[in-house]
Amino acid sequence: MVRVLLKNVTKKFGNVIAVNKLNLEIKDGEFMVLLGPSGCGKSTTLRMIAGLETPTEGEIWIGEQLVNEIDPTKRNTAMVFQSYALYPHMTVFGNIEFPLKMARVPKQERIKKVKEVAEFLGISELLNRKPSELSGGQQQRVALARALVREPEVFLLDEPLSNLDAKIRTQMRFELKKLLSYELKITTIYVTHDQVEAMTMADRIAVMNRGVLQQVGTPDEIFYKPSNTFVATFVGSPPMNLIEGEILKKDNKVIFDAGEFSLELPEDVGIEGKAVLGFRPQHVQIAKEEKAGFVRGKILGIEKLGVESYGHVTYGNLEIVIQLPEEVGSNITEVYWKPKEDRIYIFDSKTKKLVYG
Amino acid sequence: MFSSFSFYEKARNKEIVAGLSLISIAVILNIVFGYFAMMFALYLSFFKWDYIGEMQFVGLKNFEIVIRDLIRGLHGAPYLLSPFYTGLKNILIYTAIVVPVQTFLAIVLAAFANQKIKGQQFFKVSYFLPATTSSVIVALIFIWLFMKNGFINFALAHIIPGFQPIDWINSREYLLLAIAIVAIWGTSGHFMVSFLAAMQAIPKEIYEAAMLDGAGPIRRFFFITIPMLRPMIVYVVVMGLIGALQMFDLAWVMAGANGGPGGAGYTVALDIYNEAFTRIRPGVAAAKSWFLFAIIFTTTYLFQKKYGRAMR
Amino acid sequence: MTPKEKERLIRRIWIVITYVVLLTFALVYLMPFIRSLVASFMTWAQASRYPPEWIPNPFTLENYQKLFRLELFPRWIRNTALYAGLIVAGNVMFTSMAGYAFARLKFPGRDVIFSALLSLLMIPMFVTLVPNYIIIYKLGLIDNIFGLALLGITNVSSIFLMRQYFMSLSNEIFEAARLDGCGPIKAFFYIALPLAKPALGAVAVYQFLGSWNAFIGPLIFLRSPENFTLPVGLSFAFQRAMWTEYTPIIAGSLVASAPTIILFLVLNKYLIRGIVVTGGKG
Numbered sequence: 001m002v003r004v005l006l007k008n009v010t011k012k013f014g015n016v017i018a019v020n021k022l023n024l025e026i027k028d029g030e031f032m033v034l035l036g037p038s039g040c041g042k043s044t045t046l047r048m049i050a051g052l053e054t055p056t057e058g059e060i061w062i063g064e065q066l067v068n069e070i071d072p073t074k075r076n077t078a079m080v081f082q083s084y085a086l087y088p089h090m091t092v093f094g095n096i097e098f099p100l101k102m103a104r105v106p107k108q109e110r111i112k113k114v115k116e117v118a119e120f121l122g123i124s125e126l127l128n129r130k131p132s133e134l135s136g137g138q139q140q141r142v143a144l145a146r147a148l149v150r151e152p153e154v155f156l157l158d159e160p161l162s163n164l165d166a167k168i169r170t171q172m173r174f175e176l177k178k179l180l181s182y183e184l185k186i187t188t189i190y191v192t193h194d195q196v197e198a199m200t201m202a203d204r205i206a207v208m209n210r211g212v213l214q215q216v217g218t219p220d221e222i223f224y225k226p227s228n229t230f231v232a233t234f235v236g237s238p239p240m241n242l243i244e245g246e247i248l249k250k251d252n253k254v255i256f257d258a259g260e261f262s263l264e265l266p267e268d269v270g271i272e273g274k275a276v277l278g279f280r281p282q283h284v285q286i287a288k289e290e291k292a293g294f295v296r297g298k299i300l301g302i303e304k305l306g307v308e309s310y311g312h313v314t315y316g317n318l319e320i321v322i323q324l325p326e327e328v329g330s331n332i333t334e335v336y337w338k339p340k341e342d343r344i345y346i347f348d349s350k351t352k353k354l355v356y357g
Numbered sequence: 358m359f360s361s362f363s364f365y366e367k368a369r370n371k372e373i374v375a376g377l378s379l380i381s382i383a384v385i386l387n388i389v390f391g392y393f394a395m396m397f398a399l400y401l402s403f404f405k406w407d408y409i410g411e412m413q414f415v416g417l418k419n420f421e422i423v424i425r426d427l428i429r430g431l432h433g434a435p436y437l438l439s440p441f442y443t444g445l446k447n448i449l450i451y452t453a454i455v456v457p458v459q460t461f462l463a464i465v466l467a468a469f470a471n472q473k474i475k476g477q478q479f480f481k482v483s484y485f486l487p488a489t490t491s492s493v494i495v496a497l498i499f500i501w502l503f504m505k506n507g508f509i510n511f512a513l514a515h516i517i518p519g520f521q522p523i524d525w526i527n528s529r530e531y532l533l534l535a536i537a538i539v540a541i542w543g544t545s546g547h548f549m550v551s552f553l554a555a556m557q558a559i560p561k562e563i564y565e566a567a568m569l570d571g572a573g574p575i576r577r578f579f580f581i582t583i584p585m586l587r588p589m590i591v592y593v594v595v596m597g598l599i600g601a602l603q604m605f606d607l608a609w610v611m612a613g614a615n616g617g618p619g620g621a622g623y624t625v626a627l628d629i630y631n632e633a634f635t636r637i638r639p640g641v642a643a644a645k646s647w648f649l650f651a652i653i654f655t656t657t658y659l660f661q662k663k664y665g666r667a668m669r
Numbered sequence: 670m671t672p673k674e675k676e677r678l679i680r681r682i683w684i685v686i687t688y689v690v691l692l693t694f695a696l697v698y699l700m701p702f703i704r705s706l707v708a709s710f711m712t713w714a715q716a717s718r719y720p721p722e723w724i725p726n727p728f729t730l731e732n733y734q735k736l737f738r739l740e741l742f743p744r745w746i747r748n749t750a751l752y753a754g755l756i757v758a759g760n761v762m763f764t765s766m767a768g769y770a771f772a773r774l775k776f777p778g779r780d781v782i783f784s785a786l787l788s789l790l791m792i793p794m795f796v797t798l799v800p801n802y803i804i805i806y807k808l809g810l811i812d813n814i815f816g817l818a819l820l821g822i823t824n825v826s827s828i829f830l831m832r833q834y835f836m837s838l839s840n841e842i843f844e845a846a847r848l849d850g851c852g853p854i855k856a857f858f859y860i861a862l863p864l865a866k867p868a869l870g871a872v873a874v875y876q877f878l879g880s881w882n883a884f885i886g887p888l889i890f891l892r893s894p895e896n897f898t899l900p901v902g903l904s905f906a907f908q909r910a911m912w913t914e915y916t917p918i919i920a921g922s923l924v925a926s927a928p929t930i931i932l933f934l935v936l937n938k939y940l941i942r943g944i945v946v947t948g949g950k951g
Contacts, residue, residue, distance in 0.1 A: 052844050054365045071364045073850040085845035089863040098859075102850030146849075368852075369775075375853035376776035383767035383823040384782060390801050390820055391789040397800035408803070466694055469687050482937045483695040486702065489933040491882035493900035494922045497907055498701050501708075501915050506719035508704055546698050550941055603793055606884045610904050626795055633799045634889065646796045653793055 002063035002076070002153045002187060003027050004049060009058035011044050011211075018044040020211040022058070026154075029185045031177070033202035035192060037234070041211040042191045046156050049189065050079045062154060073103070078147035079156040082163060084139050086131040086146070092118075093127040096145045103150075117145045121179075136164045137172060144179070155180060155188040161197065177201045195235050199223065207231050229352040232278050232345060238303075238310055238321045243277045244349065260315035261295045266341045269356050274349040278357070281310055283343035284322040287336040294336035297322075311335060402643035419644035436620030441645060443616070444625040445652075447533055451624070452601040454537045459545040460593050464586070466545070467552035468578060481553065484546030492543060496610035499539045500526055526611060532621040536607050544600070548593045555589040556582060591664050595657045602653050605630070625649050702930075705919050709733070713914030732920035735912060742921065744895050745902035749881060749925075752814050752898055756880035757873050759822025765869060767823070768831025769861050773843060774853050783832070786825050794885070802889055812892040820886060821879075827872045834868035835861060874932065874940060881929055899925040 004026040011019040019041040026032040034042035047053040049060060051072030060067050067075050086095050093114055100110045118124045121141045131139055140160065147155065160176070161169045180188045181203070192198055198205050199219045207214040207222060207230070215227040226232035226240070233239040245258035247265065249272060254265040256277050263277070287294050297313035302324065309328075313320045313335065322337050345357030402420070405413040423441055430442020470480050487495060502508045503525040510522040525535040559582065567577050583590075605626035612622025614631060629649065632642035670678075708716040709732050710725040736742050770776070771783045801820060802811075810816025838861070846856045862869075887898040897905060903921050912918065933940060 050848060051364075052847065069364050071368070072848050077848075079845070079848055081841040081845060083839060083841050085839065085841035087842065087846075087860060098846075099849035102855065146845075372774050372853050373776040375857075376770040376774035376779065379766040379770035379774070379854075379857070380782065382763045383828055384786070386763075386819070386823045387786055387789060387825060389804065390797065391792065391825075392785075394797035394800035394804065395792060397803070398796050401800060408806070466691070469690050472684075472687060474684070474687060474691070478937070480691050480695055481941055482934070483699050485937070485941060486930065486933065487698055489878060489882075489929045490926045491884065491900045491929075493884050493904050494882075494926045495701075497903060497918055497922050498705050500907075501716075501919060502701060502704065504717070506717060508700075508721050511720055542698070542701075546694075554942075599793070603795060606900075609884075609888075610907070613908065629795050629798070630885075630889075633802070639799050639803070642799050643796075646793070646799070650793055650796050654791070 004154055005061035007059040009055045012056045017211050022213050024206055026187060026189055029187055031181045031188045031203045033190045033192060033198040033205045034208060035198040035205050036208035037193055040208040042208050043158055046158055046189060046191050050077055050156050051075055076153040077156055078150050078152035080143045080147050080160045082159040084143035086139055086142055088131050092129055092142050095142055096149050099150050113149055117149045121145050137168045155186050157190045159192055173197060173200060227354050229347050236280055238281050240278045240280050241320045247272050247275050264293050271355055276347040276349055278345035278347060279339035279343055281321040282323045283340045285338045285340060286325055291336055294338045297335050297337055299333055299335055398643045401640055402647060404640045406639055407637050419640045422641050423644050423648055440628050443620045444623045444628040448602055448624045451533055451537050455540045455601045456594060456597040459541045459597060462545045463548035463552050466549045467556055470553055471556045481550050484549050487543045488547035492606040493610055495543050496607045500611060503535050527618060529619045529621045532612055532617050536611050536622055539607055552589060555586050559585045598657050599653055705923055709920040709923055713916045716916050732916040735917045736921050741894055745897050745899045748814055748896060749898040752818055753877050753880040755818035756821050757876045760824055760827045760872050760876045761869050763823045764827035764831050765865060767828045769835050769857050771832045772835035789825050805890055811890060812896055817886055817890040830872060831868055834865055838864060878929055
């Protein structure tokens with residue numbers, strides 16, 4: 001088991017900077033998720049660790065070894081691809097055996113190892129089949145087996161669940177986590193654009209956008225302490241409400257003036273002037289009648305997601321999403337709302353960084 | 358780090374070496390038989406040579422021979438004095454018959470077959486069959502069918518009232534037409550299958566939308582099918598032009614190397630062959646081949662310029 | 670008649686017209702083959718009778734016997750098979766290598782070299798014919814099937830087809846192979862080649878059809894009758910009037926075209942689709 005360390009890693013494709021001065025440490029046995037929208041540089045980062053791409057600058061350490069100059073096959077890493085990249089012309093056995101064959105492992109040992117891994121992943125009955133005869137979940141397991149058979153110290157996964165249908169995905173999420181973190185306790189780097197995957201699987205999440213690392217932290221830290229508006233809106237569903245406005249001090253009270261309405265903020269908010277107020281749809285108090293400190297809003301539409309329902313409230317161009325309590329029917333047209341005081345975030349209006357919350 | 362070559366450089370060098378060695382044979386052979394041969398053909402066209410003796414530089418004399426031939430032909434010189442002119446005239450007439458007829462026939466047959474009908478594969482197979490057979494074999498069979506007491510005269514006599522049997526192969530007037538018919542028979546079915554595939558690739562939604570707009574089958578054919586087929590039509594015409602202008606095999610068998618009665622079946626390609634291997638004037642043959650190249654290039658270029666590029 | 674009935678009637682008539690047209694032309698395309706097949710079992714006296722007769726009477730194998738009594742004919746079959754075999758083997762080997770390199774490997778000049786090869790498709794064969802004759806002559810390979818095959822074993826269309834195929838394969842497979850320890854050459858043999866079976870099959874079939882039917886190349890580069898291929902040999906037999914009757918020529922034509930026709934009939938589904946995609950034998 002080893003750690004992975006990225007020091008100032010930069011990757012340029014021509015003039016495009018895919019990854020910009022990335023510093024990141026993945027600890028021994030840690031399950032690290034690289035999270036971000038497509039094109040944010042997360043896959044490129046993974047591919048650099050695997051050795052499929054050369055970093056333009058910076059250092060990549062695996063264990064105590066600087067691997068920039070090391071052949072991908074000698075990095076003790078294994079990678080699972082989004083499409084699984086199984087060799088369609090080989091049987092499952094042939095697929096799992098292939099990396100050993102390329103490493104010139106003797107035949108007897110190869111057979112033994114393949115059988116062990118297949119046994120471990122519960123795919124022993126599939127060894128003589130071709131990949132095209134397997135279900136998505138089975139293919140996934142074969143891809144894992146092919147990666148595991150090399151006994152890697154670092155496991156790299158690139159969107160491994162996005163080709164599965166929703167039901168199996170939830171199940172595989174749990175299985176993968178169990179396998180990698182609890183049974184093998186292996187250092188894992190997992191790339192995804194799906195925040196639910198990230199939140200449920202990761203020990204820590206690294207959120208990336210446009211090649212720049214936005215925040216690293218546990219799922220709770222990412223959710224409750226987003227370091228900027230990007231992280232705040234990318235993680236959480238529906239996304240956090242962000243309202244631009246101005247913070248004023250009046251008669252010992254802190255007031256947030258959004259133009260269309262104003263809100264009273266907790267007294268310990270020490271900032272004044274332009275700012276961005278953020279709160280999650282789930283962290284809102286609701287009243288049916290007018291109430292002091294509550295803002296009146298017209299409900300434009302209600303999204304029902306089973307137990308939860310979200311109302312869309314608009315003020316000019318501004319649209320705010322708030323969770324409605326279960327007992328509020330679906331035919332209300334008006335609501336009074338107020339963000340929970342201990343659950344508000346304030347971001348700098350220019351840098352978009354968290355300044356309060 | 359540890360050695361002067363990093364792993365990436367090593368991998369890259371390995372890839373370069375592998376790439377260059379994998380392409381080497383294909384590239385060398387194509388350079389020799391393609392590019393070198395082309396330059397050699399250019400060089401050759403300025404020399405008089407008999408394959409054995411010294412090559413003798415003659416400047417533009419070989420091209421002059423071709424142009425004089427054309428001028429003589431325009432003034433009505435007989436075929437033996439103006440072989441290139443005769444071949445050129447024949448091949449242009451032949452192309453003007455073959456390319457439009459085979460393209461038109463292929464589109465019409467494809468349109469008929471592009472319906473919900475039984476046995477579509479049978480039609481495709483039977484139409485395509487001629488294209489899988491050597492043109493020489495086809496020509497040999499057709500010589501027999503074209504004989505004066507042959508099957509084609511018999512069939513025509515039943516279709517056209519008052520038809521008198523023609524001695525196609527031995528007739529100055531009909532030889533070229535007979536060759537053209539064989540060519541159309543040989544290639545139209547193949548192009549029909551191409552058109553049919555292109556028609557079947559047109560999204561159904563477009564037809565349905567047109568149907569809702571009130572377009573009947575005829576208008577749908579002219580306003581949707583034909584415009585959507587344009588790249589394929591251009592492709593078929595360009596391929597047809599390239600094939601027809603270089604026609605050799607059919608003429609060789611049906612008319613003979615000398616073009617049959619009065620040179621009625623003589624072609625530019627036959628003339629190049631004769632210059633190179635009968636009259637032993639490789640320089641003149643090279644000059645004539647450049648003329649042929651120019652003719653093919655300009656016709657296909659002009660056609661594609663006017664009607665858009667052929668599909669790949 | 671209601672409009673609906675009228676419409677139905679028009680549809681009926683149209684379908685009938687469709688079948689009449691399609692069947693007529695099917696007959697036009699098939700008739701020469703059918704006529705030849707029937708006539709190859711007739712005496713020349715019967716085959717040349719007017720109006721044409723359809724049932725061989727007497728039924729005779731004389732035409733085929735005459736064919737094989739000519740010592741050259743089996744040689745022509747052998748030569749054609751050898752030539753086609755060389756062309757198919759050469760193309761399968763060399764163009765898959767080149768296509769793979771052009772599609773999946775990075776090396777300096779790759780795209781320039783590839784476009785240079787593609788531009789050769791524009792050059793009519795008559796331009797390079799005489800120079801190539803001289804090159805082969807200087808190599809001492811005139812009248813030699815191997816010399817003739819040298820010209821066609823790395824066909825540019827085959828390279829193009831193989832390259833397109835290799836480009837269509839997923840990148841991830843090759844990356845997985847790279848991580849599993851495959852260099853560019855190993856990846857070719859272990860991954861690319863086994864996956865390219867459909868494309869290799871297509872190249873093999875097109876090249877077989879092309880070389881089996883080839884005429885002008887064999888005509889020029891082969892000089893002595895015992896080295897001829899079937900198309901050259903048969904046209905030679907016809908022009909030298911080796912038989913006083915025409916029926917052996919017909920029988921010979923059928924024998925010569927049987928392999929391609931059978932191949933086509935067996936593979937018609939794949940071939941028609943493939944030939945449409947790659948633009949045909951032209």
